[in-house]
Amino acid sequence: MSPSKQSCVSLRPSALHELGSILKQLNRRRVFFVVDEVAVASSGMEELLRLSLQECDVSRFVGFEPNPKLHDIERGIDQYKGFSSDLIIAFGGGTAIDLGKLIGLLARQSNPARSVVTGESMIECDATLMIAIPTTAGTGSEATHFAVAYVDGSKYSVAHPSLIPDFAIVDPHLTFSLPPAVTAATGLDAFSQAIESMWAVGATVESIAYAREAIDHAWKHLKQSVLSPTPESRLGMCQASHLAGKAINISKTTAPHALSYAITSEFMIPHGIAVAMTLGAVLDFNASVMPSDCVDPRGPEHVKNRIQMVVETLGAVSVQDARQKIENLVSSIGCFRSLSEAGITREADLQLIASSVNSLRMSNNPRKTSTESLLQLLR
Ligand SMILES: [Zn+2]
Structure with missing residues (x-):
């Protein structure tokens, strides 16, 4: 469409x-x-x-x-x-x-x-x-x-x-009067949408440009807009969320969104926080894409180049460093950076999340997933 x-x-x-x-x-x-x-x-x-x-x-x-x-x-x-x-x-x-x-x-x-x-x-x-x-x-x-x-x-x-x-x-x-918890949850949604858009199968040259700019704004302004908001940081987050919207309007979202719906409905965790809980792990997972499990017809090198753009936009030196930076940001604004941090560790709960993914969103993830690979990622 x-x-x-x-x-x-x-x-x-x-x-x-x-x-x-x-x-x-x-x-x-x-x-x-x-x-x-x-x-x-x-x-x-x-x-x-x-x-x-x-x-x-x-x-x-x-x-x-x-x-x-x-x-x-x-x-x-x-x-x-x-x-x-x-x-x-x-x-x-x-x-x-x-x-x-x-x-x-x-x-x-x-x-x-x-x-x-x-x-x-x-x-x-x-x-x-x-x-x-x-x-x-x-x-x-x-x-x-x-x-x-x-x-x-x-x-x-x-x-x-x-x-x-x-x-x-x-x-x-x-947005000036939004409380910190709402600023954090909604801002994490924008941040995740921008990062997911970068590696999405549906990404285009145009969506990548929007997404990259959105990541840049969110990375610069999210923490401040939650902890001690200024007019500049509020404007920056509006730019991040609008540009991320323009990016996913073309590319759609991927695995963190596909996994998030059960996390929200079963454990009452706000959407943006639920999405960010798996973002770092999915970055790590997608960065290891191989020819045998690459869903994007442009091939694994193309996907890896886009993931490298995410790494660079975050000012990180490696995928591991980028994951760490994402998780530190999530933590610094008072949100869960993983399922285990939220106390979701029971095998039955992880099974439920892994088996109730949104398949349309998941098919837009550049690396093929299975219930087993999702469980590993969630643990
Ligand atoms: Zn979202």
Whole structure:
């Protein structure tokens, strides 16, 4: 599927002040506003949002659970249709942005949301015009053509070229009030997405350029943005997460993401932390790719060259040194650098994680895995 749609991005301090002029330029008056109310209150931007939207009729969609669930998506679709909106604005973290994307797409299909999300029905129409305003520096969802949805406890990824929001307003001021734990977990997601994108089978010259820049920003700014945030480090992490979003929009993610879903659902570990728990080990594993187990058609040398770029971008002298640096960073911001550090050591638990990997994500990993090789990596 082509991720080619271009969106208009404003990424800078005070970018939110552009919302009013974007609305004037679009000349849309009926706004469906998917909003994380906690994020609005803590951002201190309530008044600016009110002023920006004062000439529009607004239907606020609030009160949704973390991680988009089918019942929230269906509730949103009903509210959206009842209001007959022509523009969606999503304000919040990855959940709010993904909900905005899904409601704007699924409300326009003739088939029920459930059957489109689970892949039983095709997507027939493009998504509604959308402005995404992320309040975390993490998922980069404002730059991708996919959205996550949960149906009966199972995770699905809905993909369509029109899911890339038409406008993205990425304002680091919106992240200033995030507590350290959220900054760490979301920032690790961006960092992992960037590193995984570098070695992904789906990587291209373009995605590699985005990913490399994203790693550089995250490497420079993640620790500071958690431990003693400055405007510069908050801006740096917004750049990291947006660029990592642009990178995985092309390349998709790999083994650490494939392994993370069971770690999150079984052990209640936040997504970004769960992903980072295996990142160093997967770097090590992928660096030993051989002709016999290389999944990337460009061959093991090509994969190794890209891994070497990761090593260099981290300022490391070897793969082992890069792994150490990654694990030290994860530790320094108060997160688990391995499963054992989180107390997940029982063989049955490791078996469960290794056997419930997302096979689509895993097939994008450059080195072939087996349950046995995954278990070794997890121990
Ligand atoms: Zn992620």
